[in-house]
Amino acid sequence: MKPMAYAVAPSLWAREALGFVPDQKQAEILDSSNKRIIINCHRQWGKSTISAIICLHRALFWPESLCLITAPALRQSSENFRKIISFLDGMDESPGLVEDTKLTLQLNNKSRILCLPGGSDGRTIRGFSAPDLIIEDESSRCSEELHLALLPMLARKPHSRLILASTPWGQRGHFFKTWAEGQGWQKVELRASENPRISPEYLEEMQATMSPWDFAQEFECEFVASESQLISEEMIQRALNPDIELIPFGDA
Numbered sequence: 001m002k003p004m005a006y007a008v009a010p011s012l013w014a015r016e017a018l019g020f021v022p023d024q025k026q027a028e029i030l031d032s033s034n035k036r037i038i039i040n041c042h043r044q045w046g047k048s049t050i051s052a053i054i055c056l057h058r059a060l061f062w063p064e065s066l067c068l069i070t071a072p073a074l075r076q077s078s079e080n081f082r083k084i085i086s087f088l089d090g091m092d093e094s095p096g097l098v099e100d101t102k103l104t105l106q107l108n109n110k111s112r113i114l115c116l117p118g119g120s121d122g123r124t125i126r127g128f129s130a131p132d133l134i135i136e137d138e139s140s141r142c143s144e145e146l147h148l149a150l151l152p153m154l155a156r157k158p159h160s161r162l163i164l165a166s167t168p169w170g171q172r173g174h175f176f177k178t179w180a181e182g183q184g185w186q187k188v189e190l191r192a193s194e195n196p197r198i199s200p201e202y203l204e205e206m207q208a209t210m211s212p213w214d215f216a217q218e219f220e221c222e223f224v225a226s227e228s229q230l231i232s233e234e235m236i237q238r239a240l241n242p243d244i245e246l247i248p249f250g251d252a
Ligand SMILES: Nc1ncnc2c1ncn2[C@@H]1O[C@H](COP(=O)(O)OP(=O)(O)OP(=O)(O)O)[C@@H](O)[C@H]1O
Pocket: 021, 022, 023, 026, 042, 043, 044, 045, 046, 047, 048, 049, 050, 167
């Protein structure tokens, strides 16, 4: 164990202590010190895995850290928790658990990791006042209420980090808005066709099975206006073109 080297190089720690070999983009995310990161990567790229590693790293190397991973529903939160536990179980030197309930674990350095299902109104996550790290997994499907409940929690500690990870889900909501307009965010994108772990045969099969709308979002990182979204963001942006003269209305 080389605690100092591992503290500043999470990708090295992931490789040597967890036996997880991150690809280039995963390593960039793991080693980033950016406080705002948005990950728009295809299905099964490793978003939840990387989220689990980031949380575990923060909790282990910074005593008394509070790390939250939120997800839209209990099923995903349980899956995130399971990933963290399985990494912990695989470590040669176990950090020691003080508490391990269904979705919460506390290490003996007093750090805590909580995997919280958002619910539709974000009520479950209110009350955690000063997290050091918040990860919103499946962010495009987390409600606006949940996201709005998370933001004030970043105010108490200037170093608090917020990481959003998802595939796109229409041209709407905070995940789309952050990707399209977020200033100061580290934006990471990877399409399935660029991932050597995903075979071209599998992608061909998915393309033949899914609607173009679903395939573009699930595997090509594209924010496609949904069929129920009558006016796309692109059309709105075009309509806001200042070069087009406004037509006077009424007496104006
Ligand atoms: N660098 C890697 N090396 C080997 N396997 C990897 C790597 N990154 C991810 N995987 C594997 O890919 C699979 C999908 O990972 P994960 O569930 O984290 O993806 P995801 O992006 O969250 O998927 P989804 O969009 O379906 O939620 C897992 O089996 C994981 O172990």
